[in-house]
Structure formats: structure tokens, C-alpha cells
Amino acid sequence: MDIIRLEGVTDAVIRALLSMSKNQERFTATWHAEAPRVLAYARRHVGAQEAPDLVSETFAVAWRRWDVVPDPPTAWLIGTARKIISSHHRSRTRRIALSERLRLLEAAATPPTDPWRREEALYRLVALTEQHREALLLTGWDGLSAEDASSVLGISHGAFRKRLQRARDALDALDDTLSLVLTKEIR
């Protein structure tokens, strides 16, 4: 194959163009593989209407800082989405009432066969501290490994495992009267 070199086009320019193309290719593959997962995470936190904007914002940060995005990128992307939520959406997040948190989780959850147990489980889940709820859902719903989830939360692997265990214990230990209290509170 003949290679035609245009005048003024240096090796550095050619390398930059090839690199750009490869970067775009990799980023596009990452978008298709990971955006649905980030969208699911976003829906749970900001609702279906705002979730696509959050996904775009997350991937815009990823593209801007593509040189530091690790491979695999899942934990980095979810961690970035989490930071954007706690930053730009902070006023809204803080003002979120228990009923709104419950609504977001209800909308995201897959309906199990027993609707009553589902309702009770969601009540208990919303009653947990945010730290405990996130530990449970990053692994249980977002499918992250404990290592990835600890990276998202910025804590050590050991600390995450303890937090996850405490979250499970808290979820299972809440007494039955709680659901009655919440029913009164939320409805």
C-alpha cells in the first residue's frame, strides 16, 4: 500500500489523529456498555425525568478526563454520577422527603411476587441511613463488586464490608412496628 504524506503533516499530528480516533472508539464502546447502568443508578436518585441529563453530565466529565478513567470504568462512572448528584443536585436532594425517597425506590425496583413484602422491604430500605442504603444498593442493585462499591464511596474495602454487614443487619433487625410508623408518616 502506498502511503501518501501531505506536506506539513508531521508524525505527531498523525499520531494525535489516530489516537483521537481510538479514544472516540473506546469511549463510544464505554457509552454503550455503561450508560444503561449509570442511567439505572441515576433514576434511583433523581428520578426518570432528570436521569438522562445526569448520565450525559457524567459521561461529559469522563470524556473531558478520559486520561484518568480506569478500565473497567463502571465504579469511576457511578462514583462521578454520585458526586454530581451530591454537588449540583444538593439542594433538591436535601429537601427530598421520605415519601419522595420511597417513590424513587418504588419506581426503580422490580416487583416481587409478594407485593406486601415488597412494600415492607421498601419502607425498611428507605428508613436506613443513606450510607447503609447506598452500600446495599451499590452491590445488590447496581451489581458492583465490594471492591468497586468501596471505590465509589471512597472508603477502604474492609470498611465497606463492615458497612454492608451493618446495613444488612439493620435492614433485617428493624422491628415490625416500623412499617406501621412509616405508613402513618408517609401516607
Add this chain to the structure above:
Amino acid sequence: MKTSQIVDQMRPKPVTLDPQWSASSLRSILGSPHTPRSQRRLRPVVLGAAGLVLASGGIAYATGNVPAFIEEGFDEISPSSVHDVRRIASFNLASGSSTREFEVFRATNDDGETCTITHEADGRFGPNSDGACAVDPVDGWFGWTAESARVGESFPDATLYIYGERPTTAVTRVRAYGAGFDHTMRVDPLTGGFATAVPEVTLDEHGEVAGRTIATLDYLGAAGSVIDSKSIKER
């Protein structure tokens, strides 16, 4: 079956992207500037306590020492590395017979954003911090004091506060006024920061401020003349 097992069973079904939205979003992102990846980097490692102390020790703070947990807080809210972390102001909020004290810290990040954290050391349920990053200049920001709710409680009211850094060194006081309030803040001569709580402003039933303008800020010189002015509003 345990509740935690039921929660695991309720794992959401995989979501699919709207093809049109996906294509246009991807095109738009790829059209924006980026940093090419020169080589794959290793996954960042979460440091233990010793590492965090070392990390915080490596930052040159402009004004005194900033606690390590504040730096960690900035790492939590900022998508990129933060630097120039410093305390700029504080404000008090009367609460019954006691006073709650809040400190405001600021930093900049590698994305060119300014990040701020408001910290209450003696919060209702322990130390409490809240922060945000944005591209806006920090000459007039606002926030709501962090309030925690426990299950079974109604969500407590948060209090508006206004804060920032003077836009020029000629500014010595900042007047913040709006519907039902008029506060004049002294600018800290060392940090250039100012802050005040505005308990007069309440949220409506939708959790919003009635109207979207929160306050007008007048930046005052030593003689009391208005050097500059701006409005701050809900987005």
C-alpha cells in the same frame, strides 16, 4: 425470607437507552474537548487513614490549617482534584437558647469549578457537611443548612444562608436584602469572605423559595458606596 434478601430480589431490570437520545448525547459529548488517554492507568487505590493524613499534609492552605475531613469532603463532591482549600467565613444561627455555628470552606478543582463546603461541627446528629461545585464565581452564593431527619419525624426546615468572597479588595461589607430581610455582612479582611444566615426566608409547600430571586447583594466600599451589585436566584 429476610428483608435483605427481598431487597436483593427487587434489583431493577436492566434499562435500555432511547436510541435517539443516546446517539445525540454521544455525538454532543464527543464533540466537546477532552484529554486523550495516553496510557491506561491503574485503578485508583483507596488510602487508609495514614494516606489521607499524608495527602492533606501535601496541600498548601492559604489560611491556616484545614481539617483533613474537609479535604475528604471536597474529594467527595468534586469530579476532579481540588486545590487551594481554605476557610473563608463563618456564620451563626440562633436555635432556641443555643447558637449553631457554621464554617464555610472553598477550593478550586481541575475542571475550573469552585467548590464550597459548609460545615457544622456540632450538628444535631454530629458533625455535618454539605457542599457543591459549580463554574459560577463565588462572589455571591447561597445554600440551605443541612438538617437531618430520622424515621418517624417530619422533615425539619432548613435555613437559608448567603456567603461568598468579595469581588474586589475595595469591598469591606456586603448588604443582602430581599422580601422581609436586610442583612449587612462584614467582609473578613484576612480571607475576603462573608456569610450570614437568613432565617426570615421560608420555603413554600414545593420546597422552593416563592419567586426565584433569593436576594440582591450590594458590595459596599469603606465609605458605604455601592461598588457592585448582583442578584442571586434559584436555578
